[in-house]
Amino acid sequence: MTQAKAHTDVPINIYKPKNPFTGKCMSSKELVQEGGEGTVRHLTFDLSGGDLRYLEGQSIGIIPPGTDANGKPHKLRLYSIASTRHGDNLDDQTVSLCVRQLEYKHPETGETVYGVCSSFLCNIKEGDDVTITGPVGKEMLLPDDEDATIIMMATGTGIAPFRAFIWRMFKEREQNPDYQFKGLAWLFFGCAYTPNILYKEELEELQRQFPDNFRVTYAVSREQKNKDGGKMYIQHRIQENADELWQLNQKSNTHTYICGLKGMEGGIDEGMSAASGKFGVDWSEFQKQLKKEHRWHVETY
Structure with a gap:
């Protein structure tokens, strides 16, 4: 099935x-609930006065202010867009991001190092300027098929493009008479603790409203156990639902999207391999076919 039309x-x-x-920060909201790890902000920027348009699944570049250690301007960092093409205010004048503040220990000095761009974004105040480029990306676009099955697998801020997808499918129905999603959307989301489930209340509210069309399956590694008693990761949820995922992937209008840390891909392949093996099919060969049909979409970092 080609997607040229879409x-x-x-x-x-x-x-x-x-x-x-140059956009302006309109709002910055903490997404990690009390007791969770780290900080993740939902940021909305004003685009009025410019020509920036984008589609769900694309990214924008942010250029942090200041210079690097060599005195050169900082390079841009790409972030997946977390809002639909109409923006959170539905006025086509905003774009939103979901940003975790990067924090790690320096391997030699042991000092805590904070990411340049993520720290700038997580500490930005309302009214502050933000330098934006883009949009970029064609890999993660939604098919133009209201009856499609959309399987989404995310860890952490990898949920950003899927928030855009889900809001377009279910939250904007009244505003989008030309797009009324009637298929199945299934989100698998992995994180360490329950307070780190991003957009949890809104996702669960949509699940209540659209029980036949929207499912959410969490893998909370530090709180849930897999069948062998180890930590529950996204691949274990894939294995648990392997038979159904396998059957869904037999349909020509099923698309699978993966977004998050690069390390998650191996686990997902492991889960899907277990599923296809039950039906005597080699997963890597089947996956090649899905990629060829533009039905397997990956954006990891």
């Missing part, structure tokens, strides 16, 4: 690094 008009690089757009 993806003919994809905006790309309306704003380039040499000629970026």
